Structure formats: C-alpha cells, structure tokens
Amino acid sequence: MEITNINSVVIVEDDMRIANILSKTINGEAGFEVVGIAQNATEAIDLLDIFKPELIFLDVSLVESNGLDVLKYVRQDLNAADISIVMLTAAKDSEVIQEAMSYGAFDYILKPLAFSRLKLTLARFIQYRQRLSTQQPFEQDDLDELFHNQGKLANPSKSDSVINEIAPLPKGIDSLTLDKIRAVFSDNSGTAYTAESMSEYIGTSRTTARRYLEYLLSCNEIIADIEYGTVGRPERHYLLK
Template sequence: MIHVIIVEDDYRIANIHEEFLNKIAGVKVVGKALNGQQALQLIKEETVQLVILDIYMPDILGSKLIQEIREIDQNIDIIMISAATETEIVGDVIRTGVFDYIIKPVKMERFIETIEKYKKVKENLEASKDIDQSFLDDYFGVKKPGIVDTPKGIDPLTLQKIKENMYETEIGMTAEEMGTRIGVSRTTARRYLEYLISTGEVIAELEYGIVGRPERKYRPYKKDA
C-alpha cells in the first residue's frame, strides 16, 4: 500500500485530489496539509511514500518545501500539481527530481495515469535487483525503435511481435496461426491484425477451404502487389 499525503492550501482542490486517489487500488491518503508546516508534521508522524504537492503555499514555496521534506526522509517521492508555469519556477522544481509535474486544472485521467505509472515504477524497483535499460527508457519516456503510440487495447510490444512475424511470411497466415506463433488467443491476434489493416500495413483475403467456413488470411501490404 502506497501512503500519500496531499499538500494543497485550497481544501476544495485537496478533496478533489483525494477523490481521484480513492479510485486507485493500492493507494491510501494518510493526511492532508494546508501549508508547509502541517506537511512536515504529517511526514514526521506518518509513514509516507508519496507527496502530492502544490507550489504556492501560504508559508513556503513548494520547491523549497521539497528540500525540507527530503531532509526528513530522502526516499519520499514528489508529484507536483500547480498552476505555476513560470520557466524559472518549473525549472527549479524539475531539478529537485520530482516524479511528475502536472499543471492545474488537473484532468482526472491525467492524474490517475501518473499515479498508476508511479505505482508500476515503484513495484518494479522493489522487485528488481538490477535495473536494465528498458526500465529506464520506460521511466524517462524514451520510445523504443519501431514502437509507436497505439490506441487502448493495443499493446505496442505485442503489436511489434505480430508485425515481425507477419513480415516473415509471403503467403500470409490466419489469426489462429498468428496466435499460435506468438502465444496469444485467436481473438487477440485477430484484433491486432485488424488494427494493422486499419493502418494500411496488412491486407486480408478470404481463403476457401475444402470444408467449413472461409477464413481470413492476413499478409503484409505491398505497394507493388
């Protein structure tokens, strides 16, 4: 369970952020603070892994508060949520090593996406003895060659595997054959193959067997075909 405190001088916004956090499994809000001193007191009293922090606090600038938080516990992570967009301020915050910086007003989807990413990173760090490059690429948002943004339900790595197998064949293959090759169900393979049709990388033709219904056979699209 990840213990979180919310440091926000507007209690209404703090309550909204708490509602967002309550929608996420494995996360628990252990306190809310309206100023920097309350935040530091909470950190001393509670076991805290993550602080949701605003910059403009009544008694201290959030970027300065980060330094005091780290003096108490350097393992605490920070996600900054603020209306501040000034280059100097944002630059100072980034250099403190915050996990993310979100500009107000915050959309729930963006908020939850960040917390889910934080959970995944923390779980992977705790489960791994050593860190490989793929973990760091994912953490720092480095895109892997050949991997592009995909819609919901289409995993980039699975898509890449299907494309690699598809380009190895000249005669094409059915969804069932593709599923067997890469270790997924026929339904899953078909979803990815149909997606590749929508992007113009694959075409499908009906293949009529001796018995039974005709099957869709997929093969790479070639301009000269």
C-alpha cells in the same frame, strides 16, 4: 497488474475543495491511501515527520509559504530520496519547473488538473515502484522506461473532468467571504466561534455567518460542538479541524 501494497499519500494543498476531491479520487484508486492533508508548509512538515509517505501531491503556491520549500525539506532535511513528489501548480515558468526537477520531482501537473492526468500519474507511480522492487538486474530498455516514460497526455479536452471546475461554490457562498472566515480560523487556531462571534469578525449578519460556517463544516474543514448554557437554546461552536 496485481497491486499488493498500499502506498500512503500526503496532500499539500491550501484549497480544501481541491484537496478533498483529490483525496476522494486517490483513495478510489487501488493501491493508495491518503493519510493526511496539509494546507501550508508547517502542517506538511508535521505530517511528513509522522507518516513518511510514499507519495506527496504538493501545491507550489501555498498560503504564506512555498511548496518548493517543502520539496527541499524532503530531500535535504528528511534526506528522503524514496518519497516521490508530484507538483500540482499553475506555475508555468521555467525557473520553478527547473527547481522542481533539480530536487527530483516525480511529476509536474499543471492546474486545472484533469482526472485522466491524475490517474495516469498514479498508474505510472505503481509501475515505477513495482519495477524498482524487482531483484533482477536492469537493462537499458528498463532504465529508459523508468527515466523517460513520462506518459505524455494531450491537454484535457472540454469533455475531460477538471478538478478546479468541480463542486462550484453553492448559491449564497462567495469566495471572498469564505476566505475571510478561513483567515479568522487560521489566525486564531484553537479558538472556537459561534455564528454571532464570527459575524462580528467578518461584518455580516449572524445568519450569513452561520451559512458559511455550515458550508465549511460540510467540506470537513472545521468541526462543530454544541454547548448548553444555563438558559436559552444550545449553541453551536465551530473550531478549525
């Protein structure tokens, strides 16, 4: 299948480890380019207003927001029926699934997400877009393929790569402390922190705070700058990206 167009993708996922792995995987597939990552509904709406992507990967359970609200925004406020949305979630209850379907979700993938399932969705999307772009009239077989060919896949086996299990936290980094630091940045957007000032916020040593800040920097969640004082050594200042 020859792919000539690049489909822009926005990822809405509050776990940056998963978001970055998703982005790398999607960018590695022909015909796709991730143009932005949002961690909450507000960031998602801002990105969607700017980029108008062809495809959105949308987590349902976002921090302080609901991914279904983003889905509704796309369909009602943007009135964008041509944006395909793939739900990424651990939610298995019928109410959430029915609501996602009623607002035209392209696919619904349960976490932990298998790479093979993700790639199947990307392949289906390419086929779907190419089929809709044809100038020829549709026959019933064509419509059946578009509406019913969901590319069913068995549950991932133990040998299948699962995104949630990739890149475990390194030694010396625990999720609770990491979430506390993320919350500090999120609640004080635009404020830069040193290792010392962050240590005061989270109640750890400066060395521990620096270790976590450097980890977030390596994950591309924050940025760092060096400031030179009048005396003493230069100091790194960390800021939410």
